Amino acid sequence: QSVLTQPPSASGTPGQRVTTSCSGSSSNIGSNGVNWYQQLPGTAPKLLIYSNDQRPSGVPDRFSGSKSGTSASLAIRGLQSEDEADYYCAAWDDSLNGYVFGSGTKVTVV
Amino acid sequence: EVQLVESGGGLVKPGGSLRLSCAVSGFTFSNAWMNWVRQAPGKGLEWVGHVKSKGDGGSTDSAAPVKGRFTISRDDSKNTVYLHMNSLKTEDTAVYYCATGVILIAWGQGTLVTVSS
Numbered sequence: 355q356s357v358l359t360q361p362p363s364a365s366g367t368p369g370q371r372v373t374t375s376c377s378g379s380s381s382n383i384g385s386n387g388v389n390w391y392q393q394l395p396g397t398a399p400k401l402l403i404y405s406n407d408q409r410p411s412g413v414p415d416r417f418s419g420s421k422s423g424t425s426a427s428l429a430i431r432g433l434q435s436e437d438e439a440d441y442y443c444a445a446w447d448d449s450l451n452g453y454v455f456g457s458g459t460k461v462t463v464v
Numbered sequence: 465e466v467q468l469v470e471s472g473g474g475l476v477k478p479g480g481s482l483r484l485s486c487a488v489s490g491f492t493f494s495n496a497w498m499n500w501v502r503q504a505p506g507k508g509l510e511w512v513g514h515v516k517s518k519g520d521g522g523s524t525d526s527a528a529p530v531k532g533r534f535t536i537s538r539d540d541s542k543n544t545v546y547l548h549m550n551s552l553k554t555e556d557t558a559v560y561y562c563a564t565g566v567i568l569i570a571w572g573q574g575t576l577v578t579v580s581s
Binding site: 356387393401442457 | 499501508509510511513514525526527528561563567568569570571572573574
Protein backbone atom coordinates (compact mmCIF):
# COMPACT_ATOMS: atom_id res chain seq x y z
CA GLN A 355 0.00 0.00 0.00
CA SER A 356 1.70 3.21 -1.19
CA VAL A 357 1.65 6.33 0.95
CA LEU A 358 0.88 8.43 -2.12
CA THR A 359 -2.18 7.42 -4.15
CA GLN A 360 -2.20 7.49 -7.93
CA PRO A 361 -4.75 6.10 -10.40
CA PRO A 362 -3.38 2.92 -12.01
CA SER A 363 -3.97 4.04 -15.57
CA ALA A 364 -4.68 6.95 -17.89
CA SER A 365 -4.96 7.10 -21.66
CA GLY A 366 -5.40 9.46 -24.55
CA THR A 367 -5.09 9.77 -28.29
CA PRO A 368 -2.13 11.47 -29.97
CA GLY A 369 -2.30 15.21 -29.49
CA GLN A 370 -4.66 15.07 -26.53
CA ARG A 371 -4.02 16.43 -23.05
CA VAL A 372 -3.77 13.80 -20.33
CA THR A 373 -3.59 14.40 -16.60
CA THR A 374 -2.90 12.17 -13.63
CA SER A 375 -3.18 12.85 -9.94
CA CYS A 376 -1.23 12.12 -6.77
CA SER A 377 -2.91 12.30 -3.38
CA GLY A 378 -1.01 12.44 -0.10
CA SER A 379 -1.22 13.98 3.35
CA SER A 380 0.02 16.87 5.43
CA SER A 381 3.24 15.04 6.30
CA ASN A 382 4.36 14.59 2.69
CA ILE A 383 2.80 16.59 -0.15
CA GLY A 384 1.28 19.07 2.27
CA SER A 385 4.67 20.13 3.58
CA ASN A 386 7.23 19.17 0.91
CA GLY A 387 7.78 19.52 -2.80
CA VAL A 388 6.50 16.90 -5.21
CA ASN A 389 8.69 15.26 -7.83
CA TRP A 390 7.59 13.20 -10.82
CA TYR A 391 9.49 10.42 -12.57
CA GLN A 392 8.93 8.85 -15.98
CA GLN A 393 9.84 5.20 -16.50
CA LEU A 394 9.79 4.05 -20.10
CA PRO A 395 9.38 0.27 -20.63
CA GLY A 396 12.51 -1.64 -19.65
CA THR A 397 14.47 1.42 -18.56
CA ALA A 398 15.47 3.20 -15.38
CA PRO A 399 13.28 6.03 -14.07
CA LYS A 400 14.05 9.59 -15.13
CA LEU A 401 13.29 12.81 -13.24
CA LEU A 402 10.53 14.64 -15.12
CA ILE A 403 9.31 17.37 -12.74
CA TYR A 404 10.80 18.59 -9.46
CA SER A 405 9.65 20.98 -6.73
CA ASN A 406 6.02 20.68 -7.87
CA ASP A 407 6.33 22.43 -11.23
CA GLN A 408 9.97 22.71 -12.33
CA ARG A 409 11.31 20.93 -15.40
CA PRO A 410 14.92 19.72 -15.55
CA SER A 411 16.89 20.74 -18.59
CA GLY A 412 15.88 18.69 -21.63
CA VAL A 413 12.33 17.87 -20.52
CA PRO A 414 9.83 19.16 -23.09
CA ASP A 415 7.44 21.88 -21.94
CA ARG A 416 4.57 19.54 -22.89
CA PHE A 417 5.03 18.18 -19.38
CA SER A 418 3.82 20.28 -16.45
CA GLY A 419 3.19 19.79 -12.77
CA SER A 420 1.10 21.50 -10.12
CA LYS A 421 0.31 21.13 -6.44
CA SER A 422 -2.59 22.20 -4.26
CA GLY A 423 -2.77 21.34 -0.58
CA THR A 424 -2.09 17.61 -0.20
CA SER A 425 -2.54 16.72 -3.87
CA ALA A 426 -0.48 17.12 -7.02
CA SER A 427 -1.05 16.65 -10.73
CA LEU A 428 0.99 15.90 -13.81
CA ALA A 429 -0.27 17.03 -17.20
CA ILE A 430 0.97 15.96 -20.62
CA ARG A 431 -0.05 18.29 -23.42
CA GLY A 432 0.06 17.11 -27.04
CA LEU A 433 0.38 13.43 -26.12
CA GLN A 434 2.87 11.48 -28.23
CA SER A 435 3.43 7.75 -28.68
CA GLU A 436 6.82 8.01 -26.97
CA ASP A 437 5.05 9.26 -23.81
CA GLU A 438 3.76 5.73 -23.13
CA ALA A 439 5.33 5.00 -19.77
CA ASP A 440 4.77 4.64 -16.04
CA TYR A 441 4.69 7.92 -14.12
CA TYR A 442 5.45 8.08 -10.40
CA CYS A 443 4.99 10.95 -7.98
CA ALA A 444 7.20 11.20 -4.90
CA ALA A 445 7.83 13.41 -1.90
CA TRP A 446 9.68 13.43 1.41
CA ASP A 447 7.50 12.32 4.32
CA ASP A 448 8.28 14.07 7.60
CA SER A 449 6.44 11.50 9.74
CA LEU A 450 8.09 8.46 8.16
CA ASN A 451 11.41 10.30 7.77
CA GLY A 452 11.70 8.82 4.33
CA TYR A 453 11.09 9.43 0.64
CA VAL A 454 7.77 7.99 -0.53
CA PHE A 455 6.61 7.10 -4.03
CA GLY A 456 3.14 6.81 -5.44
CA SER A 457 1.99 3.48 -6.87
CA GLY A 458 2.43 4.78 -10.41
CA THR A 459 0.14 5.59 -13.33
CA LYS A 460 0.53 3.77 -16.62
CA VAL A 461 -0.13 6.17 -19.48
CA THR A 462 -1.25 4.56 -22.73
CA VAL A 463 -1.53 6.26 -26.11
CA VAL A 464 -4.51 4.70 -27.89
CA GLU B 465 28.28 13.31 -18.57
CA VAL B 466 26.74 12.02 -15.35
CA GLN B 467 27.05 8.25 -15.01
CA LEU B 468 25.98 5.87 -12.25
CA VAL B 469 26.84 2.19 -12.62
CA GLU B 470 25.51 -0.41 -10.17
CA SER B 471 27.09 -3.81 -9.68
CA GLY B 472 27.03 -6.72 -7.28
CA GLY B 473 23.57 -8.13 -7.91
CA GLY B 474 22.91 -11.85 -8.21
CA LEU B 475 21.20 -14.87 -6.73
CA VAL B 476 21.35 -15.31 -2.96
CA LYS B 477 19.60 -17.66 -0.55
CA PRO B 478 17.16 -16.38 2.10
CA GLY B 479 19.09 -15.26 5.16
CA GLY B 480 22.15 -14.48 3.08
CA SER B 481 24.06 -11.27 2.49
CA LEU B 482 25.07 -9.20 -0.51
CA ARG B 483 26.85 -5.91 -1.12
CA LEU B 484 25.86 -3.68 -4.02
CA SER B 485 28.11 -0.94 -5.36
CA CYS B 486 27.33 2.17 -7.35
CA ALA B 487 30.26 3.92 -9.05
CA VAL B 488 29.61 7.44 -10.22
CA SER B 489 31.29 9.96 -12.49
CA GLY B 490 30.52 13.30 -14.09
CA PHE B 491 29.74 15.28 -10.93
CA THR B 492 31.24 16.11 -7.54
CA PHE B 493 30.38 12.93 -5.68
CA SER B 494 31.47 14.19 -2.26
CA ASN B 495 28.81 16.91 -2.35
CA ALA B 496 25.97 14.59 -3.35
CA TRP B 497 23.36 12.76 -1.34
CA MET B 498 23.10 9.21 -2.66
CA ASN B 499 20.00 7.05 -2.66
CA TRP B 500 19.04 3.44 -3.25
CA VAL B 501 15.63 2.66 -4.76
CA ARG B 502 14.29 -0.78 -5.58
CA GLN B 503 11.61 -2.17 -7.87
CA ALA B 504 10.21 -5.67 -7.38
CA PRO B 505 9.26 -7.52 -10.58
CA GLY B 506 6.15 -5.91 -12.08
CA LYS B 507 5.80 -3.52 -9.13
CA GLY B 508 6.38 0.16 -8.42
CA LEU B 509 9.33 2.07 -7.04
CA GLU B 510 10.30 1.82 -3.36
CA TRP B 511 12.87 4.07 -1.71
CA VAL B 512 15.37 2.03 0.29
CA GLY B 513 17.43 4.77 1.89
CA HIS B 514 20.06 7.44 1.46
CA VAL B 515 23.39 8.66 2.74
CA LYS B 516 23.93 12.38 3.02
CA SER B 517 27.09 14.13 1.93
CA LYS B 518 29.76 14.51 4.59
CA GLY B 519 29.16 18.25 4.43
CA ASP B 520 25.56 17.62 5.50
CA GLY B 521 26.63 15.27 8.27
CA GLY B 522 27.01 12.02 6.35
CA SER B 523 24.12 10.34 8.16
CA THR B 524 21.83 7.73 6.71
CA ASP B 525 18.07 7.18 6.68
CA SER B 526 16.33 4.03 5.56
CA ALA B 527 12.83 2.73 4.93
CA ALA B 528 11.05 0.65 7.55
CA PRO B 529 11.11 -2.67 5.61
CA VAL B 530 14.92 -2.70 5.51
CA LYS B 531 15.82 -0.93 8.75
CA GLY B 532 18.22 -2.99 10.80
CA ARG B 533 19.05 -5.27 7.84
CA PHE B 534 20.40 -2.92 5.17
CA THR B 535 23.16 -0.35 5.61
CA ILE B 536 24.27 2.36 3.21
CA SER B 537 27.84 3.65 3.18
CA ARG B 538 29.97 5.80 0.90
CA ASP B 539 33.64 6.07 -0.04
CA ASP B 540 34.27 9.55 -1.40
CA SER B 541 37.82 8.59 -2.41
CA LYS B 542 36.36 6.02 -4.81
CA ASN B 543 33.23 7.95 -5.85
CA THR B 544 31.25 4.91 -4.79
CA VAL B 545 28.20 4.27 -2.64
CA TYR B 546 27.39 0.84 -1.20
CA LEU B 547 24.29 -1.01 -0.08
CA HIS B 548 25.09 -3.73 2.43
CA MET B 549 22.19 -6.17 2.62
CA ASN B 550 21.92 -8.75 5.40
CA SER B 551 19.24 -11.24 6.47
CA LEU B 552 17.81 -11.15 2.96
CA LYS B 553 14.21 -12.23 2.43
CA THR B 554 12.42 -13.41 -0.70
CA GLU B 555 10.51 -10.11 -0.72
CA ASP B 556 13.80 -8.25 -1.21
CA THR B 557 13.94 -9.61 -4.77
CA ALA B 558 14.07 -6.52 -6.99
CA VAL B 559 16.08 -4.39 -9.34
CA TYR B 560 18.12 -2.04 -7.18
CA TYR B 561 18.88 1.45 -8.53
CA CYS B 562 21.20 4.07 -7.15
CA ALA B 563 20.18 7.69 -7.70
CA THR B 564 21.82 10.96 -6.83
CA GLY B 565 20.64 14.12 -5.15
CA VAL B 566 17.86 15.07 -2.78
CA ILE B 567 15.43 14.87 -5.70
CA LEU B 568 16.99 11.77 -7.34
CA ILE B 569 18.05 13.74 -10.37
CA ALA B 570 20.05 10.97 -12.08
CA TRP B 571 19.75 7.19 -11.92
CA GLY B 572 21.84 4.16 -12.76
CA GLN B 573 20.63 1.30 -14.93
CA GLY B 574 19.97 -1.00 -11.96
CA THR B 575 21.21 -4.38 -10.79
CA LEU B 576 18.97 -7.39 -10.17
CA VAL B 577 18.95 -9.10 -6.79
CA THR B 578 17.12 -12.42 -6.57
CA VAL B 579 16.55 -13.98 -3.16
CA SER B 580 15.51 -17.60 -3.57
CA SER B 581 16.35 -21.04 -2.23
